Every structure is written in C-alpha cells, then in structure tokens.
Amino acid sequence: MSARALSFGAVAEAYERFRPGYPRELFDQVTTYAGRPVRTALEIGAGTGKATRLFAGQGVAVTATEPDAAMLAELRKAVPANVRTVRAAFEDLRAGETYGLVYAAAALHWTRPEGRWSRVAALLEPDGVFASFGGPVQLADPAVEESVRVARAPFLESDEVSSPDGTAPEEEMQWPGTELLLSPLFSDVRQHVIKRRMTLGAADYVGHLSTVSAYLQLPRPRQLEAYEAIARVLPGTVEIAADITVHLARRRSGQ
Template sequence: MDERTPQTRVTMRVMSDRALSFGASAEAYERFRPGYPPELIELVTAYAGNPIRTALEIGAGTGKATRLFAAHGIAVTATDPDAAMLAELRRHVPAGVTTHRAAFEDLRPRGKYQLVFAAAALHWTDPVRRWPRMAGLLEPGGVFTAFGAPLHLADPALENAVRDARTPFLPSDDIPSPSSPAAPSPSSPAAPSPSSPAAPSPPDQATQWPGPELEHSPWFTDVRQSVITRRLTLTASDYIGHLSTISAYLTHPPARHT
C-alpha cells in the first residue's frame, strides 16, 4: 500500500473545494477581478499565425477572458463546473458564445478546436490527465495558452501591513504551485504552451508554470512566455472586494470572517 495515497486524496479534495468555491461570490468576482488587456489577444493571434475561428475555454468563470476572445470574432465555447459562475458569465458575453457546465476532465466535445485557453484556472485541472487531454481537444497544429491576472501591491509598506493583518488567520492566500516550490503561484502569468506570446519575456525571467511541464511534454512544442505589465489603481474597498473573491478566503471558516 502506498502510504502517500491518503494524503493525495485529501489534497485533491481540498483543491476541489477551493475550485468550486467561486460561485458563492460570482457577482463580486465579476465586479472586483481585473479583466484582460487587448495585448493578450494580439499576442495569441500573432503566435498562431493563422486566423483563429474556434476556441474552447477551460474554467471560464464570469467570462473575463471569454469576452476578449469573442470580441475578436472567435467562436468561443466557455466551460465551467460552477453553474453560478456560468450564469454570471452569460450576463456579460455576446450571444454567440456557447456555454457548457462541466469540469475539464468531464468535457466530451463533439469536435476539436484551433485554440484552447485557460484564464487563471489551469491549476484546478487534474495533473495526471492534463496534457494528453488538452492535446486531444486541439486540432493538428492547434494552440494552447494559459494566463492570469495576479495583483501585487506596489507599496512594500502596504504589502507588509496586509500580510501582518492576514497571517494570524491565514498564513498565505496563495495556491501552492503545481510544479516546483520555487515556481510562482499558479495565479501568476503562466507560460503558454503552443500558444501565448509572440514577444518573449526577458531572458533573465524564469519560465513560470506550466511552461516547464509543457517543455517536457511530448504533445506540445515551441513553448513561449510573455508578461504584460499593467498598473491599476484601486480604492481600499475595491482591494478588499478583490480579496473576497480569492478561494483561500472563500473557503475560510465563516466564524473567522471579519
């Protein structure tokens, strides 16, 4: 008997609970989570080389990325396991977007896609089946991209104050990286596989997850990474609202909410 089995099962259950925690805060997620800039779709289409007509989105949430790709004339099928998140998504995306309630592992599409993408959601997928399953969803020569929009406080003093206030209740609000401990959290901009950037990131910047996995994958090639830097200004109330949409807080015992 593998002594690691019980721990593995517990870990997967906890991750599933966090992955399915967002629906309770779907409206706040839509209000407080930042969207994605036009530069993102420009990078993806430039990388693809040919026009992208069809796309499948994994873990679409409230459609922050969905609307960007749909506005570019791409027929997007947006999937998510959470009914509340999909209901919120439908309020904000064009009528041509197809929605389907399902986890990545349960998808049974009738065809394949030119593009598969995941916006701050790839880390919720099953690591054992992730890449062969992803490759099976793509047309030959298709493109996969993963990305996120993490917020980092620019003021070190404020960042320290926020950490000091959080630590007695929650040591960290990050999700452990699916790869090496040294890698950034999975909410960081991920290194897309045959997808993302046409403009590579600086040479001194380490390849972020899932880049290393893709580079060693037999199903993908030409892995690239790019970073789009933005500076946002938020009120204190909006920043707290953003924190309220993070799974670490959503799954925190209600008795400890203040």
C-alpha cells in the same frame, strides 16, 4: 475538483465586479503566435467570462466551459451571442470536436494533473494553439504589503496559490511552461509577461480579496474578521501590480 476550486460560485457577483479583465494586448499576443486567424476556441474554467468576452469580442467562436452553475449564470449575462456555454469540468469534457485554440484564464491550476496534456491535445486541431494566462494581484508598495501581511497573519499565512509543480517564483520558466516543455505533445513553448499597474480604492481591494480562494476556505465569521483587519491598515487607495503571465504552446503535428 477540489472544494477550493469550486468555492467561487458563492461569490460570483463579487468575482465579476472586483476581478480585473484582460486587455486587447493578450488577444494580439495569442493570435500573433498562432500565425493564422483563430476562428474557434474552447475555454477551460471560464468563470464569469472575463477572458470569454475578450476573445468572443474579436469574432472568435468560443465554447466556454465552467463547472459552477452560479459562475456560468454570471457569464451568460454579458457574453456575445457567438459564445456557446457548457456546464462541465475540464475532466468531464469528451474528445470529439476540435478547436483552433484551447485556453485557460487563471483556471488551469484547478484541473487535475493526471492526463491534463493528453486531454488538451485531443481538443486541439493539428498545430492548434494552447494558451494559459493569469497572475496574482499584488500590492505594489512593500510597506503596505507588509502591513497587510501582518494583519492577515492571524487568519492566513499566505493567500496565494503555490505552483502546481513546485516551481519557485524566481525561476525563469514558470508553470505550466515547465510541464509543456517536457510534454511530447507540444512544441514551441513560450512565456510572455504583460505588465499591468492599477489603482484601487481600499474597499475595492478588499472586495477583490473576497474573491480569493484562500479566504473563501475560512469560516464566514473568520473571513469577515480578516477583511476588517486588512481594511484597517490600508490607505484610501492602493497601487496594485496585476501582471499577466502568458504561456503558449502548439500541438505537434501527428500527435
């Protein structure tokens, strides 16, 4: 895995504090799509367990995999007893046990593209479901967003992660749906968007930025300078758009 993908462990506690969790609506979308009870799930890149708690809290026996020890330690503090944890990168998982659901919460883009879909398929039961979901936290007010962009510019041109396959943001189908549509291993590819709006205090918004990988790649003094520059242009509270884009697909029978 890249250094950027493994940068979150240094801020595991902040990640747990400042990253938003996932709503029950997400679980309902996945299980409605599955069309049957989801009893077992494998989570790719579980982080501090934001999505783990959602699925495990609904009775799913989740195996949460995560390569970073600090993130996994944070996850273990708050997950239910029915969660099994494995310290491993997705690429190091070996086929054997299969699951009714394999999912990734804001983590799939950190996995290597070579063999990605064959590995996912090998971990799924026949007709099992794959789900990927996540999305950026963005400032809802264009004027505030522009002020932050200007303040950030001396440090970073952008703090977002570009689409792994180059799909433009205005395209109707986004990654990884674009790749799933081309894979012979999956069928019934769908994309949904769960709209979310939140209000954060300025300090909490900067706290969120402190968990974003683009900033974590900067030398620590530069990180602090960037956070201070952004904090100076923020109002006391900010409205954010934290929409969740959900991609769903089903493993083809016989594959």
